Structure formats: C-alpha cells, structure tokens
Amino acid sequence: MHNMFVIPVHFSKEHKNMLANCKQMLEYNGGTLAIHPRFNKLITALRTAMENGEGYLDKDATSHEDLFDSFRLSLQFWH
Numbered sequence: 529m530h531n532m533f534v535i536p537v538h539f540s541k542e543h544k545n546m547l548a549n550c551k552q553m554l555e556y557n558g559g560t561l562a563i564h565p566r567f568n569k570l571i572t573a574l575r576t577a578m579e580n581g582e583g584y585l586d587k588d589a590t591s592h593e594d595l596f597d598s599f600r601l602s603l604q605f606w607h
Contacts, residue, residue, distance in 0.1 A: 537604055539597075544583035546600040551579075553603055570595050 539546075553560045554574065563571060573592035580586045587593045 537601060542604070543585070546604060547579060547583060547585055549606070550600040550603055553606065570599060573599070 537546075563574075565571070569592045573590060573596040576589065576591040577596050578586040578589040585593065585596070590596055
C-alpha cells in the first residue's frame with residue numbers, strides 16, 4: 529500500500545519565501561535546475577515572471593502564472 533502525504537501551503541504566508549527560493553534555485557551558482565525544452569509554457573512563465581519590488585509576483589506581467597505557482601510550490605521543500 530502506498531501513502532501520500534499532503535502538506536497544505538498558504539500562499540498568503542509563504543509566497544515571498546517561495547519566490548526567493550525559486551529565484552535562488554534558478555540563478556545562484558549557475559543555477560541548480562535544468563528544464564527540458566518541451567516544457568515551453570513553464571519556460572515562458574519563468575522568463576516572464578516579474579517581482580513587484582515588495583516580494584510579490586506581478587501576476588499581470590507573468591505569462592502562465594498558474595504554472596509558475598505550481599513550479600514554486602514544487603520547490604517549497606528544496607533548499
């Protein structure tokens with residue numbers, strides 16, 4: 529039997545940390561992640577993601593913001 533653990537994440541409390549963690553994983557030390565080119569919508573989302581200066585994602589300027597939110601949720605526990 530397989531178990532799946534669901535851990536709720538509240539964007540209202542964690543969004544700044546998730547955005548900073550995502551940025552760190554992608555930029556520092558030459559980047560830690562490799563993304564296959566077939567995930568073109570995710571790549572577009574990452575290229576268009578804009579932070580508004582206060583640690584918030586500018587959803588109006590970001591394409592495919594739902595994919596970007598899913599991506600940063602997936603990195604929540606990677607450090």
